Amino acid sequence: MTGQRLHIDWTACDGRGTCTELLEEVLVEDDWGFPMARDGSARPLVPEALERAARQAVDRCPLLALRLVRD
Ligand code: SF4
Known part of the structure; x- marks a missing residue:
């Protein structure tokens, strides 16, 4: 699964x-x-339904500390 x-x-x-x-x-x-991460991983998997929220979190991080990476 990607x-x-x-x-x-x-x-x-x-x-x-x-x-x-x-x-x-x-x-x-x-x-x-x-x-x-709730799942305990270093790079938590973002469920498809939450990708929009994840992108928002990336955009709103004041220190640019977040990014989304392909699994
Ligand atoms: S600075 Fe850290 S806690 Fe704040 S939004 Fe960015 S990643 Fe999250």
């Missing part, structure tokens, strides 16, 4: 949590506010 995965650049992210609000089905905040 799809998109969400890549988080940890060197850029400051844990403000905008992405976890927009993509709460995929991401959850850790104790410090940083996004963690």
Whole structure:
């Protein structure tokens, strides 16, 4: 199966949590506010139905720390 995965650049992210609000089905905040994949993976798979929300999260990340990559 091919799809998109969400890549988080940890060197850029400051844990403000905008992405976890927009993509709460995929991401959850850790104790410090940083996004963690609900499935525990480093690059969580984005279900097709959530691709639009994922793109929004990428576009709205203030630090350009997110990008979508092909699985
Ligand atoms: S929106 Fe960007 S900077 Fe904010 S927590 Fe998510 S990845 Fe990090």
